[in-house]
Amino acid sequence: MSDIDWKRAPLYLLLFVVGALTGLAGSLVSAALVPAGLLLGLLGAGALFYGGTYALGTRSGALAPGIGWVATVMLGASGRTEGDILIGGGTVASVFLLGGIALAMICATLPRLSPTGLPAARTDR
Numbered sequence: 001m002s003d004i005d006w007k008r009a010p011l012y013l014l015l016f017v018v019g020a021l022t023g024l025a026g027s028l029v030s031a032a033l034v035p036a037g038l039l040l041g042l043l044g045a046g047a048l049f050y051g052g053t054y055a056l057g058t059r060s061g062a063l064a065p066g067i068g069w070v071a072t073v074m075l076g077a078s079g080r081t082e083g084d085i086l087i088g089g090g091t092v093a094s095v096f097l098l099g100g101i102a103l104a105m106i107c108a109t110l111p112r113l114s115p116t117g118l119p120a121a122r123t124d125r
Contacts, residue, residue: 008056012064015052019065022048023072023100027087030096038092045069045100049107059108066104073097 026041033040048069052061077087077097087093 011056012060015048015056015061015064016068019045019048019068020072022065023069024076026069026100027073027076027096030092031087034092038096041096042099042103046103046107049104050110053107053110059110062104062107062110066101066108069100069104073100 022045026045029037030041031037048065049062052065053059055061073087073096077085077093087096
């Protein structure tokens with residue numbers, strides 16, 4: 001038996017696509033407006049990752065947009081045969097890539113909160 005909730009598959013797909021679009025927009029903004037664009041791109045990515053976790057109530061809610069984001073940013077950083085790249089090398093690109101990956105992992109591993117806002121009771125004892 002599988003524990004996958006197939007009713008949520010379209011939501012995960014939507015989060016993946018929105019994550020890819022956020023990665024594309026963030027890479028363009030971070031390259032154009034160096035200090036503020038980098039912060040804006042990472043804040044947008046972090047908001048999407050946390051919003052996915054909060055909306056779906058699962059850790060996969062942050063992983064789906066995170067995978068889309070990382071895939072788009074990595075494709076943008078890889079060069080084509082013509083020499084065109086979307087994300088150039090340098091400190092800004094490295095901070096954007098590593099910061100986005102760190103935000104996705106942080107949001108995916110946040111502890112689950114109960115409806116009262118207090119940490120949920122452990123049930124493994």
